[in-house]
Amino acid sequence: MAYPFSEIELKWQEYWRSHETYRVTLDPSKPKYFVMDMFPYPSGEGLHMGHPLSYTATDVVMRMKRMQGFAAMHATGWDAFGLPAEQYAVKYKLHPRITTERNIATYRRQLDSLGYGYDWSREINTTDPNYFKWTQWIFLKFFNSYFDTEEQKARPIEELVRRIASEGTAGIPCALPRDTKHYSKEAWGAATAKERSDFLAQCRLAYVADAPVNWCPELGTVLANEEVPEQEEKGYTVLRRNMRQWVLRITAYAERLLRDLDTVNWPESTVQSQRNWIGRSEGAEIDFSIAGADHTIRVFTTRPDTLFGATYMVLAPEHPLVAKITTGAQDGAVRNYLEEVRRKSDLERTDLAREKTGVFTGAYAINPANGKHIPIWIADYVLISYGTGAIMAVPGHDERDFEFAGAFGLPIVRVVQAPGVDASEPLVTPFTEDGIAVHSGFLDGLSTEQAKQRMIEWVEASGAGVRTVKYKLRDWLFSRQRYWGEPFPIIYVDEGDGEYPKALPERMLPVILPEVESYQPSGTGESPLATIPEWVNTTDPETGRFARRETNTMPQWAGSSWYFLRYLDPKNDTALISSDAERYWMPVDLYIGGAEHAVTHWLYSRFWHKLLYDYGIVHTPEPFQRIFHQGMLLGENGSKMSKSLGNVINPDQLVSEYGADTVRSYVLFLGPLEGTKPWDSKGIMGVHRFLNRLWRVIVREDNTTDRSSITDGTPSSSLERLLHQTIKKVGDDIEALRFNTAISACMILLNAMEEESGGIPRAAYEALLKLMAPFAPHIAEELWQRLGNAGTIFDTTWPAYDEAKTVETTVTLILQVNGKVRDKLDVPRGLMTADLEAFARQSPNVMKHIDGKQIKKVIVVQDKLVNVVAA
RNA sequence: GCCCGCGUGGCGGAAUAGGUAGACGCAACGGACUUAAAAUCCGUUGGCCGCAAGGCCGUGCCGGUUCGAGUCCGGCCGUGGGCACCA
Known part of the structure; x- marks a missing residue:
């Protein structure tokens, strides 16, 4: 007979609830430990086995830290805005709030059934107006800020406006586009509100732009890049289309986001992913004048040392100069090509295997290094969104340019010499490594590194270019055309010369979602909110004049980019978080979550955090000290768990069959937390047997307690040694998240106790219960009580070991x-x-x-x- | 193509400072208990040879460093993940 796990688990869950055992408060007399997992999206499916894996891991850490005397913070909540609830609402005409509440109830029941010690007094919900009020508040901070390029931080836009009013826009510390139209102090004074707004949009950290988006006609909405493959798999079509969008200027923080990666204890792979995603490149911007025309083409290159080898130029098809420089003779060919490119899907355009295509514009540029006239082409292998949207092509030393030159018979010259190669031999493959400059005038003989520096000095001196750093990172597209998301606290006003966005004052937050009759997308690409005139049409609280509300809503990332802060002060209605709470609890000591969020959630959160840091709302530049990725749990056959394969393991069923303690211990016993490992439904019996043996030490078949096998004597020296070794190992292993070996150490200890001839010493048994308590809290509590102890085992202290006794x-x-x-x-x-x-x-x-x-x-x-x- | 990671018994895995390879658990086999089964308990279990003592082989493959390599170095093969025309 298995021990009565159902009975004791319910008993202790009820005890914890009524005693608020896991309530944790700010206590300056204790060190703090803030542990997090990713708060779930409450889907209709309920918990899947991936949740118990990371949630048990964090729960175990919290429980041990608590017993070690820390104020251990572990809270959770609901990332409850999002597409699935909205799609469900469209289909069944049920308000997403209803389904969300229903799903949350299911999740809550499941989390409780697994015995997690969350502090539920700190529960948060991204769809709660008291929560998203602050999401909107942070958005307003973005909107009302510019990034000061001198101080490298966000500052209030009013300060910039004051400065412009007294000095004009020239020389303000903002990264403005090269063709910015500047205002003198007088012109600014005379400018309309719309004109000022348009100018300031270039400085704000949140701005409106026409941006190409992934438009899905069937869903009537725009998809995030990471959503596209999923929806395409379902058979939906996804097209490129320009729409008016909110964009967050994450690129302003590129350098800080990159630099501060050196200060965190994260998996190297995730740090690398973020570095690559930010994609910093050092190089130069160089201007090429166009023969017989009053235009210049600015290019970005990381290889200024190869300027003498630039034998042609390429503009991206979308480049604004295309229309201006194309000659009459080439006009037809260029038009045809542009049309061809437009028709290509993203997939076709990015297919690396395909042949390079392009067309000659008829115009020539002048290479500033040697004065040679070189042809200007258009090709879609050059991207408008990176660098300047134009390149100098150096086919001798760049794979892509080499391929293109080969396809169109353009000249290839060698300007970098590989060691041991005859510099006059024609290149049969591009040489992209470092070498010695040749056929390059004043650079000849210099190493690649020296030649880069020399050329940058030369172009800077001659006024043809400047040293530059570029990033692959793009600004963050921040609006979705959906109902079930945070509304923007923004209205549009028009004073006769066009609409411009205007922030609502803080006192009007939260801006809540109106009730709608249909969740069906408007079909125009706008969100369902656009179909409700009573909501859209409003008045400007400042002037009392007519205004229209923004009808986009925020993406799901919004609520999750700062949620951990709200755990620390969840009920505060005068501030996002109190300074006391923030200073005590932050930063997050340990955050366990899946590696799939390496460059989304964990980059976005860092960005938001840095904005808050700039305003002194948080005191650490980085939010997460240590991140750890749990691996994937596969089905029995080693393939991904999926409904279609019928190999999904259901946590509810396992809990009712073996009890929560067994399920918790077993998911961690399966193998290293970070590893991908298949589920083995037979193996769970091993852990179950172990807990049963632990139980039977003091409980008889008829469920009566019998402590006769427990003695007050001292353990044998070998058992004492093993006990001290085990205490040390379990503590170290939990700290290092090696739960599998911690559990096996406990098994070894119990095996040894059972062989102890004179009975099991009470102190040893109690220590083992404490070591197992983080993994199997219910059985530990019950046995602790049956030994005659009062209260919860989690108010006792973690066993100590004596190093000398481990030897x-x-x-x-x-x-x-x-x-x-x-x-x-x-x-x-x-x-x-x-x-x-x-x-x-x-x-x-x-x-x-x-x-x-x-x-x-x-x-x-x-x-x-x-x-x-x-x- | 580039960047990470991983290859250990029939299976999940252990070996945390280069020093007993296979801890712990599953499965399997043998035994005890039982009318029987389940549950529980005891024992065996990397391969080969041997009655035994013991010996040989063995951590994907090939090579290297070392008294000694699962662990370090070089090359290959396989596999999983991320990015992908970023100039």
């Missing part, structure tokens, strides 16, 4: 001959080298193997081995 008094000495084990011998620890060597020489089996050979050398590692080298 073995005897060691197994390994005797080797030429590196092969020939004998083993138990000897006292700490013997001298000479003694150990003597053991080896006396061993019959060692003697047999050195017989007839000469001893060259004897290696002795104290307390470990003796290796006799003989030949």
